Amino acid sequence: MTENPDAGLSQFIGYNLKRALSVVQADLAHVLAAFGLRAVSYSALLVIVRTPGISQSDLADALRIEKSNLVQLIDDLAGRGLVTRSPVPGDRRRHALIPAEAGIALAEAATRAVQAHEDKVFGALSLVERATLVHLLRRVWAMPGRA
Amino acid sequence: MTENPDAGLSQFIGYNLKRALSVVQADLAHVLAAFGLRAVSYSALLVIVRTPGISQSDLADALRIEKSNLVQLIDDLAGRGLVTRSPVPGDRRRHALIPAEAGIALAEAATRAVQAHEDKVFGALSLVERATLVHLLRRVWAMPGRA
DNA sequence: TATTGTTATACTCTATAACTATA
DNA sequence: TATAGTTATAGAGTATAACAATA
Numbered sequence: 001m002t003e004n005p006d007a008g009l010s011q012f013i014g015y016n017l018k019r020a021l022s023v024v025q026a027d028l029a030h031v032l033a034a035f036g037l038r039a040v041s042y043s044a045l046l047v048i049v050r051t052p053g054i055s056q057s058d059l060a061d062a063l064r065i066e067k068s069n070l071v072q073l074i075d076d077l078a079g080r081g082l083v084t085r086s087p088v089p090g091d092r093r094r095h096a097l098i099p100a101e102a103g104i105a106l107a108e109a110a111t112r113a114v115q116a117h118e119d120k121v122f123g124a125l126s127l128v129e130r131a132t133l134v135h136l137l138r139r140v141w142a143m144p145g146r147a
Numbered sequence: 148m149t150e151n152p153d154a155g156l157s158q159f160i161g162y163n164l165k166r167a168l169s170v171v172q173a174d175l176a177h178v179l180a181a182f183g184l185r186a187v188s189y190s191a192l193l194v195i196v197r198t199p200g201i202s203q204s205d206l207a208d209a210l211r212i213e214k215s216n217l218v219q220l221i222d223d224l225a226g227r228g229l230v231t232r233s234p235v236p237g238d239r240r241r242h243a244l245i246p247a248e249a250g251i252a253l254a255e256a257a258t259r260a261v262q263a264h265e266d267k268v269f270g271a272l273s274l275v276e277r278a279t280l281v282h283l284l285r286r287v288w289a290m291p292g293r294a
Numbered sequence: 295t296a297t298t299g300t301t302a303t304a305c306t307c308t309a310t311a312a313c314t315a316t317a
Numbered sequence: 318t319a320t321a322g323t324t325a326t327a328g329a330g331t332a333t334a335a336c337a338a339t340a
Contacts, residue, residue, distance in 0.1 A: 018172075092338080093338065
């Protein structure tokens with residue numbers, strides 16, 4: 001009997017991808033919870049901080065989520081004073097998402113924690129190996145023939 | 148304005164992991180649907196074929212899912228004549244999961260399709276690069292300090 | 295007609311608790 | 318007391334459809 005009886009599942013690249021992501025996501029969730037954030041709300045906050053004035057629709061596209069699922073998320077960030085919905089001159093349908101000072105500060109602190117998290121979970125890999133990993137992964141998701 | 152406005156999210160290894168897995172899972176789901184299988188039921192069937200007589204508890208451990216969530220899955224495989232639950236002499240609590248001929252045949256056909264799927268979705272990478280990717284990923288999930 | 299934000303809803307996946315029969 | 322299989326249920330996370338206001 002082997003120590004890890006996966007019956008050959010680990011021969012598949014996708015299996016290894018899934019197991020690695022599972023480890024990473026579990027640790028990331030733990031790290032971000034200390035900031036009152038989930039992975040998706042951290043991503044949303046970071047995009048808003050780095051793209052001030054973005055609309056909810058454009059943010060949903062950037063995050064590859066449905067715009068309907070952004071509403072409560074933004075409600076939460078706005079309710080905590082991290083971002084504001086402000087009117088867009090010339091288009092009264094849109095709300096420009098503006099980061100508040102507290103949102104910028106939280107995004108910066110959380111980003112430092114996320115970087116420490118990545119240093120930890122990818123600590124078995126050298127910096128060169130991490131760059132190689134990113135390069136290989138990006139070529140998979142950015143492969144020609146995909147939107 | 149850049150073409151992919153991710154606001155720097157792609158600097159994170161985890162982001163690239165998630166996007167790559169998302170692409171892989173979407174294609175895998177489509178491929179396996181032709182066999183009436185989901186990713187988890189394919190994995191279960193493959194483990195049963197390669198580990199005849201395994202119990203549901205041990206299978207759940209191997210797949211890293213809850214045993215309660217295996218019941219309906221095995222009901223489905225058994226109902227389709229792919230596997231059978233057979234009594235274990237000496238322990239009447241356990242059911243040995245035995246692959247039927249049809250299950251072995253389906254697992255073999257599905258495995259060929261999954262290999263073709265991996266050749267397709269990882270087609271941007273050479274064989275050496277795919278081996279490198281697997282090696283890097285395995286070191287992440289098998290990193291010392293994790294169960 | 296199309297789009298933005300919103301609400302409500304449904305669906306999938308997963309986790310937990312409790313039960314039975316056995317050990 | 319503990320374990321295997323089972324049932325029921327609850328909670329995430331995500332997807333879809335429809336609506337009002339606006340373009």
